[in-house]
Structures are given as C-alpha cells and as structure tokens.
C-alpha cells in the first residue's frame with residue numbers, strides 16, 4: 001500500500017500503516033528507483049571520470065546513505081508524523097529541529113522543478129520510439145534529435161505540465177493503488193530489460209573500453225568537487241536528506257526490521273544503477289558518443305543499443321515506458337513531502353494541498369524547462385536554472401539535511417532511544433548492527449559530510 005492510499009482511506013483522522021513487509025519494500029523502492037538510476041547516475045559517472053566517481057559513490061552510499069536512511073525511517077515510524085511535525089513531537093522545546101522538515105520541503109520543490117522536466121523528455125521519447133525515428137544508431141543525428149526535443153520551448157513546457165498534471169491527478173484522485181499495482185509488476189520487467197540491454201552492450205566492440213571506464217579507477221580525476229557530487233547523488237538516490245524517508249517511515253509497521261529493509265532497498269537500488277551503467281558505457285565507446293555528453297547520455301546511447309538489436313523498437317518503447325513509470329513513483333514520493341506537511345499542519349484538504357504544490361512547481365519549473373533553449377542564457381552563479389536547482393538540492397540541501405539528521409539522532413535523541421527503536425523494543429537481536437549504525441550517525445557520517453561540504457564548496 002502506498003502512503004497516498006493510506007491518506008485517502010483515513011480521512012486524515014487516524015494514521016494507518018503498510019500492510020506487509022513486501023509492501024514497505026515496494027513502496028520504498030518505488031521512491032528510490034527512478035531517473036536517478038537510469039539518467040543521473042550514468043551521466044554523472046560519465047562527466048566525473050568514471051570508476052573513481054563510482055567508488056566514492058559506493059562508499060558514500062554505505063557510510064552516509066544507509067545510516068541516514070535508517071535514521072529517517074526510524075524517526076518517522078516512532079512518531080507517525082510528517083517531516084516537520086516529527087521534530088516537534090520529539091523535541092517540542094527545541095523548535096530549531098523543524099528546519100530539517102522545512103529544508104526538506106524546499107529541496108523536494110527544487111528537485112521536482114527539474115525532475116519533472118526530465119520525466120517529460122522520457123515521455124517524449126516513448127512517442128519517438130513508437131514512431132521508429134530513433135532507430136538510426138548515428139551519433140550526430142541522435143545528438144541533433146535530442147537537442148531539438150529539449151530546446152523547443154512549447155514542447156518542453158507542455159511535457160513538464162503533462163507530467164505534473166498526471167502525477168498531481170494520481171494523488172488527488174487516489175488512484176495510486178492502481179499505479180502501485182502496475183509498478184510492482186513492471187519493476188521486475190525493467191530489471192530484466194536492463195539485463196537484456198547489458199548482454200547486448202557487453203557484446204559490442206566498445207565493451208572493453210566501457211567496462212574499463214566504469215570499473216578501473218583513475219584517482220587523478222577524483223577532486224573535492226567530484227566527491228561532493230558523489231555524496232549528493234548518494235542522498236538523491238536513496239531519497240534522503242529531504243523528508244521523503246521520514247514521511248515514508250511514518251507508514252512503516254511496528255514489527256518492520258528497519259536496518260534490514262533499508263539494506264535491501266540500498267542493494268536493489270545500487271544493482272539497478274550498475275546495470276544501467278553496464279548497458280550504457282560500452283555503447284558510448286562503440287557508437288562514438290562521449291562519456292561527458294551529460295544529461296543527454298541515456299537518450300543517446302540506449303536507442304543506439306536497441307537499434308543494433310533484433311526487435312529493438314519494441315524493446316525501446318518498453319524501456320521508455322518503464323523508465324517513465326519509475327519516474328512517476330519517485331515523483332509521487334517527492335510530492336508526498338509538501339502535501340503531507342500542508343494537509344496535516346494547516347488542515348488543508350489533500351486536493352488543495354496538491355493543487356497548490358503542483359502550481360508552485362509549474363512556476364518554479366518553467367525556467368528549468370526552458371533552460372535548454374529559450375532561457376539558456378538566464379543564469380544564477382553561472383548555472384542555468386536547471387543546473388542551479390540540481391546543484392542546490394543535491395549538493396547543498398540534501399547533504400545539509402542529512403548532516404542535521406545525524407546530529408539530531410546521534411547527539412540529541414541519544415543511544416538508548418535509538419537502540420530501543422531499531423531493535424523493535426528488544427524484540428530483534430540486532431545489537432551489533434544498531435551499535436554500528438549509531439556510531440556512524442554520531443561520529444563518522446557528520447564529520448565526513450562537513451569535510452566533503454566545506455571542501456566541495458571550496459570553503460577551505
């Protein structure tokens with residue numbers, strides 16, 4: 001069951017929870033898996049030097065991402081509240097901590113500002129795949145086609161609005177149950193399709209070069225800025241540092257083994273990203289694209305691989321449909337943060353909260369949507385709106401949100417409480433795991449985040 005269904009069922013008067021362990025896993029994965037795996041992970045790995053970046057990203061996921069995810073879901077489950085009210089409930093005398101919820105809402109809005117645009121590109125590519133116009137495998141034609149798709153102001157805005165209306169509608173109409181049921185069945189298909197793509201890619205002539213780029217680290221390329229980007233990606237991927245996992249944790253069952261669930265989500269999420277990387281990089285080297293092609297990367301390489309396969313067109317349509325579905329799951333979880341907070345704190349109806357949120361994102365998102373064409377010259381600190389939203393959310397707000405969470409759990413809430421929560425009040429024999437998570441949250445993760453942030457932002 002998704003949080004959205006739960007909200008619709010309960011009329012906001014009482015809170016319910018996920019009905020099964022599997023339901024929790026699917027819903028949490030639905031938030032984590034999205035454009036981050038298929039679009040952002042490959043393109044950032046490409047622009048940041050390959051394997052060295054991947055290694056830092058893996059370390060960041062283990063040392064920062066996993067403990068913060070465990071901490072967030074734990075706080076949500078213990079309080080059964082939205083991302084802002086959680087802190088009010090736990091420390092009513094210290095209003096400062098509500099800032100975690102508020103920065104989370106801001107981060108969610110900024111992420112949605114560019115994420116809905118990229119989801120729009122995916123939708124546009126479903127139709128291109130259907131028409132057969134992507135089946136050429138020619139690098140410069142593919143680049144021109146992608147540029148034309150994203151530069152057209154009308155279609156950029158129209159696709160973004162279509163995505164916003166669709167996802168806002170799903171939340172308002174309460175049809176997320178259907179979506180979730182479909183997604184649950186289709187996620188394994190996405191996984192299988194990625195495996196097929198990987199097999200095809202590994203038999204391409206550039207497979208060796210692609211794998212070397214992805215797995216043989218060149219540490220000279222790992223600068224402080226690259227490390228900050230990898231940390232930001234780790235947070236973005238696991239939907240943490242901005243309230244989503246706080247909110248989702250509030251729907252977890254009391255008997256859920258939180259560390260185990262978070263570990264499974266992390267592993268499944270990493271596998272999907274790695275598969276996407278293995279599918280893409282051999283194609284980059286075979287079809288003469290550049291790893292540094294940036295946000296265009298997946299839109300260039302994946303069609304080229306399919307074009308080189310029998311039955312490629314059908315697979316290509318399926319690929320973009322599944323990617324679109326995965327992006328919808330992530331968008332629903334992003335919308336849930338402000339919508340849950342607005343309905344519960346201001347006693348707005350779900351409909352009103354969703355309408356206002358979607359409207360705000362449409363306004364905020366428009367300059368990002370136009371960043372690749374008409375508004376390319378509108379910049380903030382030298383970045384287009386699209387890049388600025390991405391940078392501020394991933395490289396600033398998510399790590400800061402994660403840092404505050406570490407301090408809150410490690411230093412304010414304290415060990416006994418964490419022990420009791422993560423062991424389900426002593427029912428689980430997981431003392432060593434809990435001690436490890438607590439030590440990471442108290443000492444290791446906050447120190448690492450501070451160093452990475454300060455160095456990455458060139459403060460010292």
Ligand code: PFF
Nearest residue numbers: 032034035036236237239244
């Ligand atoms: N984790 C999603 C992805 O990788 O596509 C994006 C995302 C969803 C980020 C929800 C943050 C979030 F709260």
